[in-house]
Amino acid sequence: MARKVVITGLGATTPIGGDVPTMWANALKGVSGARTIEADWVAEFELPVTFAAQVSTPASEVLTRVEAKRMDPSTQFAVVAAREAWRDSGIQDVDHDRLAVAFATGIGGVWTLLDAWDTLKAKGPRRVLPMTVPMLMPNGPAAAVSLDLGARAGAHTPVSACASGTEALHQGLELIRSGKADVVMCGGAEAAIHPMPIAAFASMQALSRRNDDPEHASRPYDVDRDGFVMGEGAGALLLEAEEHALARGARIYGELAGTSVTADAYHITAPDPEGLGATRALKAALFDARAQASDVVHV
Numbered sequence: 001m002a003r004k005v006v007i008t009g010l011g012a013t014t015p016i017g018g019d020v021p022t023m024w025a026n027a028l029k030g031v032s033g034a035r036t037i038e039a040d041w042v043a044e045f046e047l048p049v050t051f052a053a054q055v056s057t058p059a060s061e062v063l064t065r066v067e068a069k070r071m072d073p074s075t076q077f078a079v080v081a082a083r084e085a086w087r088d089s090g091i092q093d094v095d096h097d098r099l100a101v102a103f104a105t106g107i108g109g110v111w112t113l114l115d116a117w118d119t120l121k122a123k124g125p126r127r128v129l130p131m132t133v134p135m136l137m138p139n140g141p142a143a144a145v146s147l148d149l150g151a152r153a154g155a156h157t158p159v160s161a162c163a164s165g166t167e168a169l170h171q172g173l174e175l176i177r178s179g180k181a182d183v184v185m186c187g188g189a190e191a192a193i194h195p196m197p198i199a200a201f202a203s204m205q206a207l208s209r210r211n212d213d214p215e216h217a218s219r220p221y222d223v224d225r226d227g228f229v230m231g232e233g234a235g236a237l238l239l240e241a242e243e244h245a246l247a248r249g250a251r252i253y254g255e256l257a258g259t260s261v262t263a264d265a266y267h268i269t270a271p272d273p274e275g276l277g278a279t280r281a282l283k284a285a286l287f288d289a290r291a292q293a294s295d296v297v298h299v
Contacts, residue, residue, distance in 0.1 A: 005176045006245050007253040009089030009238030011081040011187070015231055018057025019084055032215040034229045037193070045195045049207045051214035052193045053231035070131055071144060072109035073191035077234035078141030079148055082185050085236040086149060090250060091183070100153035100181040101146045102171040103236075104164035104188040108138030111194055141189045141234075153181040163261075164188050165235065170259040172239045182244045187236035198230060258289025 015033025017023030165188025
């Protein structure tokens, strides 16, 4: 029988709260994190979209100045969320050779990359920061969390657009089930509220343009929806083998019972019109969890 995998720690830094309790309280109240961007570059580049969902608590207020300077914003958010999840789990004694990280991102260090390009053009190669490459790489968040926790069983980085964070959970589950790790810090981080990604997403008609009403712009499934809202932040879950969690008397939030990853192989952005990829993923996840569709109470 496959090892059971449970969730013992939660962490987050988001547009509606810099930690899990604040985020959850605001989510229950229906608070929106979308608001007008107060940065000079919005007007400078005459962006067609002038709002986004920026984190409510800047990472610079949580991390030390030295830490923040050596990390892209996406990595900063990941470390903030992972540290909260670690504290929340109450875990202390851990075999670091049995501790892994699976932390995802869709884009990675875009701020670092584009700032370095601007510096190169304006000031020359000698002014490009020596930490630029490790800061811009998509595995930067996973690497930083691994170093922070001393996770030596692997630092993995799923990069799969909007599905990246979910695939990190899938990978964490497999790492524990396979016996390669007992504890895995999983999560996802993104920090791409930058003029270039905003311009690019707007160009492909993907973003909402409700500049006069940012708080109500994100409305999936609504007949009046006109696009998504750019957001940033990070979320983290600490996964543990059930026997490991029980042995230390951990508080268990729930079980990660089953996962599945499929691909439509249909179109670069549009899903299969028959929903075949999603259907296969749902059925496979239920099978993996040894569950029936009738067991599901929330989607």
